[in-house]
Amino acid sequence: MAIGVKVMHRPQPESTSYLRAALSGMALTFRHMVNPVKVTQQYPEEQTELHPRWRGTHVMETHADGRPKCVACGLCPTVCPANCIRLVGGEDDQGNRYPIVYEIDEFRCIFCGMCQEVCPVEAIHVGQHFENAEYTRARFVYDLDRLMEQDHPVTNLWDPSDPTGE
């Protein structure tokens, strides 16, 4: 089959009026004025509801007396694929193993959530949070105090009543 060329006959500007198109456009505008359909979300006054498994910046859970739950077992820096966790373990005055240094570089983090999954004491969690703006890059390395201060809700990566998904 030979290739055919379709010839378009468009109306020339001088032979047509813009009026009809303008009126139909304005009709649409005025229709929305009297019958508004809300699509714009008024962020930040209105907050988005995050998906239950949203994985945002980390939270370190604490005991009732304010100590971190972390026991410095070293599994999260081991499992971390982005190598963004720095951990130095030690012993506190009550003989408990605890992290002397615990830092997460949130810039290097890929938010896979494996640190939370691997944690044997449910200390480190990814969180329901995404508003992380800072003025300097250095502020994105969260140290232990900062991680314990985070007050946003943590993510449930699995159903607490059925942790193995059976």
Place this chain on the structure above:
Amino acid sequence: MSTTPPTSAPTAAPSAPAPATVTLTIDGQTVTVPKGTTILEAAKTIGTKVPHYCYHPGLSSPAMCRLCLVEVEGAPKPQPGCVTTVADNQVVRTVSDKALGNRQGVLEFYLVNHPLDCPICDMSGECDLQNYVHAEGREHGRGVEPKRVFGRDDFGGDVLFYGDRCVMCTRCVRFMSEVEKDERLTVVERGNRSVIDTFFDEGLDGTHWSGNIVDICPVGALVSKAFLHKARAWDLEHTPSVCASCSQGCNVELHTRDNVVQRVKPRENLDVNGWWMCDYGRADYEWMNEGDRIEAPLVRQADGSSKAVAWKEALGGLLARAKELQGRPVKAVVSARASNEDLGALAELVGALGGGEIVYRSPRSAEEIVLQGFPTLARRKDLAPNVKGAELLGMHRVGADDATGGLDKVRAHDGIVVVLGDALADQDERFGASAALYVYVGTQLPVAARAAHVVLPVTTHAEQEGTFTNHAGRVQRFWPALTAPGMARPAWLVLGALVGELSGEAVPRTAADAYAALAEAVPAFGGLAYPKLGARGALPMISGAAVSSGAKGA
């Protein structure tokens, strides 16, 4: 008890009658082993590791952990592999349903009171209980009763005891009574309440070998205080090395993380140290991590200040000056902590400069500390690893037993002075001030190197490849575990380059080259090469002299 080290088997074999052997079948494989071998050891020869706790090749076998029970055809019940000797035509199954089922049951009992605190346990990652349960244990525990709790106990020395983690294999008790022969530990109470304990408050303080019980503990019950919470087992890199704490030359492994030595563990070598090492050697690693190192060659300027320069410039200037002074007598001071290659290169350099005297200073302790159950192992009097090597190279000892003094002649020498590795801790900044050329080759910059015309930064033995000669003349290799700081290079490379320029000989490019050159030049090192030395070292082939004089060299 199998703590007797094997005598030189290869030479003894031809005269002795051929040892009787036994042929049996283990897991379908036919195995031929000497008569009297246990099933567990016979299985090892075909690469089958039968799980066990209480058995250790260096200790007696009480057969009490019940984990190495294997199925022997014809026997009414499973047999403990660690004490059952092999018999002809025996058929052994280590992974049959019966054997596996037995192990699964035994492991479940071990977990009845085990706290499962792997996240905070230092043994995690290299723990036999963890490994065996992971490989063969039940997926879920069935225990519902509360676990008994002992808490932890400070045993003294470098040892902490976590009673809850203990599997009661009693290896530690047997080590103290059979090998160290200083009975400090025992089992108190019975049954479920039994626990390892010390006698009253005596503890392990004052023992010299108790660090070994941490190594042989198959679980995390005995842990080292120095290593407590320092690193996870899976983060550590293991580098074979030789202990530099005395002239025994124990084979060790340096465990490093992030370019820092975290701990030292003994490496099995039945001809030298068996499975053991002393507590002094075990604690002697912090110096490898010291940060105040010389990182660049330093050349003294006309105004007396030192300037960091590139290697080429430092060696070029040094060569020009050395050629001017060639023929002037050389006095060299070396450290007995330097490797054979380093010392050999220095000896060649002194020869190329026209000859001179090389002395070394080395600390000596008053007495040997012998491991009673393994008498070929002792903490020797010479507290440096390569005293024998220095002696074989014709260097002689000066100074007192605390490695001070004896350098008056060198101090006032007006020819060429070379110092390799000696920290010159007892000397002041006037040392070598009258020398025509004073070269300091070392790792750290002491006050006594203030007058040096050239300071050359070199590596420690933990940062380079090389060999030490132990008190008996055995040459043993070590490997680099750390990255050298800055521009520091091995001394054999630096000095070898100088020798090459002075004499026109080939410059050694590798430590193996350097050793080959040494073996050629010095008959006492002859007949050996790196591939022959392997990981466990060897005695030089020729010199009966080197071996026999080793006895008094201790």
